[in-house]
Each structure stands twice: as structure tokens, then as C-alpha cells.
Amino acid sequence: xxxxxxxxxxxxxxxxxxxxxxxxxxxxxxxxxxxxxxxxxxxxxxxxxxxxxxxxxxxxxxxxxxxxxxxxxxxxxxxxxxxxxxxxxxxxxxxxxxxxxxxxxxxxxxxxxxxxxxxxxxxxxxxxxxxxxxxxxxxxxxxxxxx
Amino acid sequence: xxxxxxxxxxxxxxxxxxxxxxxxxxxxxxxxxxxxxxxxxxxxxxxxxxxxxxxxxxxxxxxxxxxxxxxxxxxxxxxxxxxxx
Numbered sequence: 001x002x003x004x005x006x007x008x009x010x011x012x013x014x015x016x017x018x019x020x021x022x023x024x025x026x027x028x029x030x031x032x033x034x035x036x037x038x039x040x041x042x043x044x045x046x047x048x049x050x051x052x053x054x055x056x057x058x059x060x061x062x063x064x065x066x067x068x069x070x071x072x073x074x075x076x077x078x079x080x081x082x083x084x085x086x087x088x089x090x091x092x093x094x095x096x097x098x099x100x101x102x103x104x105x106x107x108x109x110x111x112x113x114x115x116x117x118x119x120x121x122x123x124x125x126x127x128x129x130x131x132x133x134x135x136x137x138x139x140x141x142x143x144x145x146x147x
Numbered sequence: 148x149x150x151x152x153x154x155x156x157x158x159x160x161x162x163x164x165x166x167x168x169x170x171x172x173x174x175x176x177x178x179x180x181x182x183x184x185x186x187x188x189x190x191x192x193x194x195x196x197x198x199x200x201x202x203x204x205x206x207x208x209x210x211x212x213x214x215x216x217x218x219x220x221x222x223x224x225x226x227x228x229x230x231x232x
Binding site: 007008010028032044091095111113142 | 209211212230
């Protein structure tokens with residue numbers, strides 16, 4: 001991977017999306033065209049993919065004995081519950097982030113998105129959206145924070 | 148049982164040709180697509196790939212991907228309704 005600390009002039013359509021590679025704790029990799037949503041607190045991955053990435057607890061739908069990592073959240077649709085998992089690694093452009101918090105939950109397929117990048121990852125970046133041009137620029141600010 | 152039928156099940160593709168992402172979107176519009184990435188741009192974003200499976204149902208697509216250790220999945224198209232998450 002390059003040592004560049006920016007992802008620049010990345011074109012998007014109506015919605016800001018970017019391909020992101022998720023490496024699970026079983027070393028399986030799934031790459032998704034993820035929606036960047038600064039309005040959500042957690043990143044989201046479908047349960048079936050969380051399972052494939054080595055998080056079987058994400059497939060526990062038992063309301064009587066939920067998994068220990070079940071988290072209650074609020075959304076426009078009201079309250080919900082989902083398994084909280086720690087993604088081993090997230091690669092976005094030339095950046096790599098380890099141990100990123102995700103919720104394993106299914107967004108309705110009709111949206112055309114199944115992975116969302118929220119604050120749990122975006123907190124490490126500076127994002128610039130230009131909707132008039134349909135361009136996105138991302139800067140990894142961890143080095144500045146640590147400096 | 149005969150072993151003469153070696154064609155992959157519908158929606159699974161073996162030996163598919165390399166296509167650009169815009170061509171994949173055009174060819175598989177409205178479907179969930181899985182591809183092995185063969186080309187990337189300066190931002191490491193996929194630009195080319197070989198489609199290994201497609202399906203209208205994203206869950207059925209996953210069932211076809213169990214053998215893949217590293218695969219890229221996306222929806223070819225845009226949502227048919229206004230989006231409010």
C-alpha cells in the first residue's frame with residue numbers, strides 16, 4: 001500500500017460512497033461499496049458478512065438469550081438491537097484502521113447499500129464532500145493527532 | 148450420477164472476462180454483483196474485475212461466495228426509491 005495520507009478526487013454519484021475492505025478475525029476479506037454517513041455513530045455490516053468474517057455471534061437472533069455484545073440503538077425508525085463487533089482491520093484507500101467498532105445488522109436491500117461507515121471510523125479522518133462536483137477527499141488525521 | 152454437467156449454477160460464473168466497473172454496472176444493472184478485483188485506481192478503488200456471481204437477492208449472492216477468501220460485493224445501480232436512512 002502507498003504511504004499517501006489522502007484519498008483525493010474520488011468521484012461519487014448521488015450518494016458519497018467508497019469501496020472499503022474489511023478483514024475479519026478469521027482473515028477473510030470482503031470489499032464493499034460503502035455509504036459514508038456522518039450522521040450515524042457506528043459502522044454497519046450485514047449479519048451474513050459478519051458471520052463470514054469470523055463473528056458467529058452476529059448471527060444470534062434469539063431475543064430470549066441475546067449475545068453479550070448486543071447493543072441497543074436508536075434510529076429514524078425507532079429502537080433496535082444489533083450485535084457489536086470489532087472489525088480486525090478496515091482498509092480504505094491507502095489507509096488501514098485496526099479494531100474498528102461495527103454493528104452487525106441488515107439494512108433493507110432495496111437501499112442498494114449494505115455497509116455504512118459512521119463515526120466509529122470517520123472520527124479518524126477529515127472528510128471533504130463536494131456534492132456539486134460529486135467528489136470526495138479523505139485525509140487520515142491520526143498522525144496529526146498523535147504528533 | 149453423471150459428471151458431464153460441469154457448468155456452474157445460474158448466477159455463478161467461471162472464467163468470466165475482465166470488465167471495467169462501468170461495464171459491469173451496465174451489464175448487471177439492478178443486481179448484486181461479486182467480483183474479483185483486477186484493477187485499481189490511485190485511490191485503490193476497484194476499476195476492473197471479473198464477475199464471479201450475481202443475483203437479484205443479496206443473501207442468495209452470499210451463498211455463492213462461501214469459497215472465496217477475498218471478494219468484492221456491490222449493487223450495480225442506484226436505489227429505485229428516494230433514500231432516507
